[in-house]
Amino acid sequence: MPVSNTEIAMLFDRLADLLEMEDANPFRVRAYRNAARSIGDYSSSMADLLAQHKDLSTLPGIGKDLAEKIRTIVETGKLPLLEEVEAHTPAALSELMKIEGLGPKRVKALYQQLHITSAEDLERAARSGKLRELKGFGKKIEEKILLRLEHFSGLEKRIRLLDAEVIVKPLLAWLQQTRGVKEVRVAGSFRRRRETVGDLDILVTASRGSEVMDRFVRYDQVKEVISSGKTRSSVILRTGLHVDLRVVTQASQGAALCYFTGSKAHNIAIRKIAVSKGYKINEYGVFKNDRRIAGKTEQDVYRQVGLAYIEPELRENRGEIEAARKNALPELVRLEDIRGDLHCHTRATDGHNSLEEMATAARARGYEYLAISDHSRHLTVAHGLDRKGLLSEIRQIDRLNEKLDDIVILKAIEVDILEDGTLDLPDSLLGQLDLVVAAVHYKFNLPRRKQTERIIRAMDNPCFNILAHPTGRLINERAAYEVDLEKIMTAAKERGCFLEVNAQPARLDLTDSDCKLAKDTGVKVAISSDAHSIGNLDYMRFGVDQARRGWLEADDILNTRKEDELRKLLQRH
DNA sequence: GCCGTTTTCGGCCCGACTGTTTTCAGTCG
Numbered sequence: 001m002p003v004s005n006t007e008i009a010m011l012f013d014r015l016a017d018l019l020e021m022e023d024a025n026p027f028r029v030r031a032y033r034n035a036a037r038s039i040g041d042y043s044s045s046m047a048d049l050l051a052q053h054k055d056l057s058t059l060p061g062i063g064k065d066l067a068e069k070i071r072t073i074v075e076t077g078k079l080p081l082l083e084e085v086e087a088h089t090p091a092a093l094s095e096l097m098k099i100e101g102l103g104p105k106r107v108k109a110l111y112q113q114l115h116i117t118s119a120e121d122l123e124r125a126a127r128s129g130k131l132r133e134l135k136g137f138g139k140k141i142e143e144k145i146l147l148r149l150e151h152f153s154g155l156e157k158r159i160r161l162l163d164a165e166v167i168v169k170p171l172l173a174w175l176q177q178t179r180g181v182k183e184v185r186v187a188g189s190f191r192r193r194r195e196t197v198g199d200l201d202i203l204v205t206a207s208r209g210s211e212v213m214d215r216f217v218r219y220d221q222v223k224e225v226i227s228s229g230k231t232r233s234s235v236i237l238r239t240g241l242h243v244d245l246r247v248v249t250q251a252s253q254g255a256a257l258c259y260f261t262g263s264k265a266h267n268i269a270i271r272k273i274a275v276s277k278g279y280k281i282n283e284y285g286v287f288k289n290d291r292r293i294a295g296k297t298e299q300d301v302y303r304q305v306g307l308a309y310i311e312p313e314l315r316e317n318r319g320e321i322e323a324a325r326k327n328a329l330p331e332l333v334r335l336e337d338i339r340g341d342l343h344c345h346t347r348a349t350d351g352h353n354s355l356e357e358m359a360t361a362a363r364a365r366g367y368e369y370l371a372i373s374d375h376s377r378h379l380t381v382a383h384g385l386d387r388k389g390l391l392s393e394i395r396q397i398d399r400l401n402e403k404l405d406d407i408v409i410l411k412a413i414e415v416d417i418l419e420d421g422t423l424d425l426p427d428s429l430l431g432q433l434d435l436v437v438a439a440v441h442y443k444f445n446l447p448r449r450k451q452t453e454r455i456i457r458a459m460d461n462p463c464f465n466i467l468a469h470p471t472g473r474l475i476n477e478r479a480a481y482e483v484d485l486e487k488i489m490t491a492a493k494e495r496g497c498f499l500e501v502n503a504q505p506a507r508l509d510l511t512d513s514d515c516k517l518a519k520d521t522g523v524k525v526a527i528s529s530d531a532h533s534i535g536n537l538d539y540m541r542f543g544v545d546q547a548r549r550g551w552l553e554a555d556d557i558l559n560t561r562k563e564d565e566l567r568k569l570l571q572r573h
Numbered sequence: 574g575c576c577g578t579t580t581t582c583g584g585c586c587c588g589a590c591t592g593t594t595t596t597c598a599g600t601c602g
Contacts, residue, residue: 027585031574063575101591103600138593188602201602227590227601234590234601244602246589259587264602271586276578282587 001448001482002047003074009040011073012066015082017094020104021111022085034061037265039070041318043513044486047074060317092117100148100226101141109134123149147224151240158196159241160475161542162505167241168200174219175202175245180210182250187260192312193545195475195508199242201260205253216245252284255295258302259283265317266310273305273321281305313548318516330551333527335544337554339562340369341537343414343437343468343500343528348393349374350382352533355396355409361534363407369563372397373412373437376424385413387429394432408563410434414468419443421457423464430463435570437500437528439468440481448482455483456491462572466526466558467492469502469509477506485514489521496572498558501527501550503543504536515550524569526558 016032038061039046049056056067073079082091089111096107096119110116113134114125122145125131131142159167168186175184181204185191188201204212213233217225226234226242234244248256259267260283274281279288285295286304294304302309307324311332314320323329345351346358353361355372362370374393375384385393390413397409411433416424417440423430430436438458446454458464470488471480492499499518502509510518510525518525527543529536547557554560558569 025574028574030585034575061575065574101600105599136593136598140592199602229590232589232602260602262602264586268586275586280587284588 002045003077004047005039005042005045008046008070008073009036011079011082012036012039014091014094015079015085017097017104018082018085018089018091021089021093021108031061031066034265035066038062041316041513043517046070048484048486050074090117095119096122099145099152101144106136106141109136119149119152157240158198158476160196160505161190161193161545164190164197164200164241167237167239168202171219171221171237171243172202175204175212175216178206178210178212178215180207181212182206183253185257187257188244188262191261192263192315193549195505195511195546199244202243202245203253203256203260204245204247205250206247208249210247212247213245246283248283250296251292252295254297254299255281255285255301256283258298261312261315263316266315266321269317269321270301270305270307273307277305279304311548313545314551316549330553332548333544333552333554333557333560335541337557337560338367338527338540338544340367340371340410340559340566341529341531341540342371342410342412342435342466342526342559343373343502344370344531344537345374345382345414346372346393348389349379349384350532355393355400357534358531358537359400359404359407359409361537363404365537367407369408369410369566371410371412371435371437373414373435376413376415378416378418378424379441384416384424387425390425390429412437414439416441417455417458419446419454421454421460423458423461427461427463430461433463434567435465436463437466437468438464440472444472444478444481446481448484451481452484452487455488459488459491459495459497464495464497465570465572466498466500466528468500468528468530469504469507470499470514471509471511473509474506475508480509485510486517486521489518489523493521493523496569497523498569499523499525501525501543501547503527503529503539503541503546505539505542508542508546510546510550512546512549515547515552519551519556524556524558525552528559 012032013036016029020029038059050071056062056070057064093107093111096102114130116122116125126142126146131137132139172184183205185203186200187203189197190200206212216233217228217235221237222235223238224236232246236242246260271281279286285292286301294300299309308327308329310320310324344358346355359370375382377384377386394411397411401409412435413433414437417438418424471483473480527547529539531537
């Protein structure tokens with residue numbers, strides 16, 4: 001299997017950790033970290049780019065040296081410089097740096113003076129009171145390290161956006177009730193609508209002397225207070241989620257919101273622009289010679305550095321700044337642009353509600369159409385429909401459509417793509433439907449080329465319209481199957497097919513960068529809830545968020561179309 | 574190690590909190 005971008009990024013990140021311990025030039029260290037991030041985020045794999053003879057040094061943060069190192073990694077799986085460094089600085093030290101409170105300097109001291117290379121070594125030394133004797137350490141640090149070690153697994157765990165929403169809601173209500181508090185907002189990756197969040201950044205606008213900090217650390221879900229100051233506090237909740245709270249005054253609100261929304265890479269890029277114009281940006285505003293010239297709103301901050309306003313979902317330093325400078329930012333799709341849902345289930349297979357209940361719920365959301373796409377027979381665990389079952393559902397939908405006059409129920413199916421690329425029901429039957437959603441539900445482990453061929457062969461069938469959850473991944477549960485998405489997107493465009501952004505919070509498949517790839521390829525996508533109950537229809541907003549992160553506009557989305565336009569697009573040529 | 578609307582050399586984002594210090598280094602975001 002070719003070396004993945006994630007693996008390359010991990011090697012560079014580890015190299016950065018170890019170099020930091022060796023007191024390497026901090027800017028060189030940063031260059032490796034930037035490269036790791038840039039590569040990890042990139043939508044095409046480095047291996048593919050090299051196979052196509054692309055010049056990697058044109059990628060942001062990648063110069064001649066790093067391009068060559070990437071080539072070596074792809075060709076040999078190894079990074080010689082890292083191996084050289086590991087000869088005198090064990091790779092395991094990079095793991096220790098993940099423990100909160102331990103950075104390069106302290107880890108280096110631990111290694112050089114106490115020969116500690118693992119979490120186990122560290123725990124032993126802390127228990128026997130040896131840590132406090134080191135210079136720069138003390139009793140408190142020793143205690144904290146022991147506390148952190150209890151829950152340290154070495155893996156950073158990010159939780160799904162929906163789970164974060166559930167956790168943050170009561171906390172916001174709790175903070176909102178504090179005297180002197182004007183506004184409470186969640187910033188960070190939560191506001192950028194990333195599919196997972198590692199921690200929560202909450203920004204409170206309050207008058208001076210507000211008690212909000214006291215109240216924050218007294219919240220009954222707080223397990224541990226990490227730090228607590230006048231403007232900034234940090235806690236860990238019982239769920240294990242890390243929450244940072246910052247308090248600012250109204251005059252700084254916009255600058256603070258920018259600052260704490262990030263991403264870090266975006267902020268750094270913005271601040272560099274400010275510096276080149278003779279300004280300084282921090283969380284309190286934009287300053288010229290210590291005089292604040294902007295900061296009340298985010299719009300002010302961007303305007304001051306000569307940029308159009310950038311939506312939070314785009315703030316990843318993936319080209320949005322250049323686009324803002326040229327006034328060429330996309331006009332991102334909004335939830336209100338969505339006219340219907342093209343993938344949902346009923347009780348006929350594994351859904352929880354009846355056809356009529358789903359229709360009523362969709363109408364209540366203002367939709368013009370709803371496609372009922374139950375499973376096909378191969379998916380036995382979901383009681384997939386056979387010929388008879390589907391015909392019965394078609395008749396029921398016809399009858400229901402006669403009764404409804406303000407929403408149209410589209411006849412659809414989520415048909416299995418079989419191993420050989422054929423569809424699970426005969427064309428004569430699929431031809432009677434308004435649209436066909438097709439999906440891979442088994443044989444996830446085919447080699448990349450075979451999986452790609454399987455899906456493209458399925459698209460050759462003129463009944464095929466939309467490829468559901470194109471990579472099959474489940475966030476934090478199951479990796480995507482090996483597939484060449486770029487090839488699939490090109491094939492879909494050529495054949496008049498579409499890809500789905502499945503809006504289930506655990507799927508969000510396509511990913512944000514895949515959405516961008518779809519846009520660049522010119523293939524349109526459907527944002528679909530894949531609802532298995534009436535409540536699930538609201539997952540649509542997560543799909544819209546993901547699409548926005550992928551730069552998609554209303555025009556890039558199939559289900560922003562009116563019914564007649566939608567039907568035209570579903571006609572294969 | 575990267576990068577260029579002053580630059581191919583000399584810069585590289587900025588502040589808060591903690592603990593161990595007696596004025597600041599380390600870490601974090």
